[in-house]
Amino acid sequence: MACFVYRASSRNSEATIHLNQCIQSLINSSKSQKSCFDKGVLERPFYLALVEMLSLCFVNGGEFPQNLKTSKVYMLENTNLLRLDEIEQEMKNIISSWNGVPLVFEEFHRNSVNDFFFKFLTPKDLNTFLGLRTTVGSATQLPPSLSECLAAFTHRYVKKNSKPVRASVSNILTVGAKAFSKHCHRDTSGSFWGVCSGTENQKNEQANRVLAKILTNAAWINLHSLPHDTRVFEVRNPDGYGARWEIRESQCQQLQSQMDSNSIANSVNNNDGTNIMFRGFLEPQMKDGHSKGWVH
Known part of the structure; x- marks a missing residue:
């Protein structure tokens, strides 16, 4: 999957505003109570979500929500069910002692x-x-925030190794919209991706609406490593459609992460400004997906 190169531009602040509006609109139409988890990806400070989840577990008798222990997404399963049982038992012991x-x-x-x-x-x-899942290769690192993910998605797209653009030429196509244009043809029914057409601004808005659909109906969130030590953050809906961001660290940050990997306190306070890049949308998991070009 291609990694799209971007350059920051104030002209794309409108795309970010529109994306936030799309997300909030979907939340308002489907949620009765506010939750830190409504937007799929969490916003900082993360401790608010942590407290909300812990409170939910305690009210639930020391058990995690069922949707966090099971998977609705085809071919994706938790690999830490035994550890989840241990954590639940410890929470039950605490509640019993109280x-x-x-x-x-x-x-x-x-x-x-x-x-x-x-x-x-x-x-x-x-x-x-x-709210993250654990699989083989899951990373011991905090996820990027919602703001970081949206900013990476709405950055202006610049083709890699492209020639300088004249000042008079206005290009507002976002990284997310460019990625969106690569997926429309893969869904032969057109039921999820829809179409990618019109002006650059219209394509941006179409891409924003698709990402908002994924985030506000997130069923699987994972932060893990791909081959060649590429670290990615993925969000998928129950049907398997998703979005992926790449997390890049400097060598100094990687060393510090290794030093802090055994400390909860350092993990909670970790906000080292890693570079977040939108890597692309994801098709549902399917057998022989690569050989089929992910067309379904």
């Missing part, structure tokens, strides 16, 4: 939660409480 979930937290309750987070959980467990 004689139920308290209405007011005392020092005893706070100490129990501190021990749970900073002694029992591992950095990879932390992403589970942020």
Whole structure:
């Protein structure tokens, strides 16, 4: 899958605004209660989502939401079910020691939660409480924020090794719209991707609406490594359609990540300004997908 090169441009702020509006519109039409997880990808500060998930688990008797333990996406499954069972048992033990979930937290309750987070959980467990799945190759690293993902998606597209463009030439096609143009022909029914046509601005808006559909109906979120140590962040809907971002780190950042990999505290506070690039949309998983060109 091609990685699209972009250059920042203030002219594409309108594309970012439109994308946010598309996401919010879908949320308003389908959600009755506000949640940190409504937009699929989390916004900072992440601890708000972490607290929401922990609260949900405790109210649920120490169990994760069922949709976090199972998969609706074809050919994708969690590989950490045993670890999820261990975490659930520990939460149940905590609730039992409290004689139920308290209405007011005392020092005893706070100490129990501190021990749970900073002694029992591992950095990879932390992403589970942020709604991410664990598979072979999942990374011990916090995911990018919603703002970072949207900014990468709406950057102005510039063809790699292209010649300088004259100042009088206006190009507003986004990285996301360019990626969108490569997928329309793969869905022979046209039911999901729709069409990619019109002016550059119209193509941008069409791409925004597709990404908004994926994010607000996210069923699978994972941060993992591809061959050649390429680290990616993926979001898919229940039918398997998705979007992928690449996370690039400097050598200094990679070394620091290795040093901090065993510390929950460092994982929570990690915000080192890694470079996020939109890599492209994803077709549903299918057998022999590469040989078929992902046409379905």
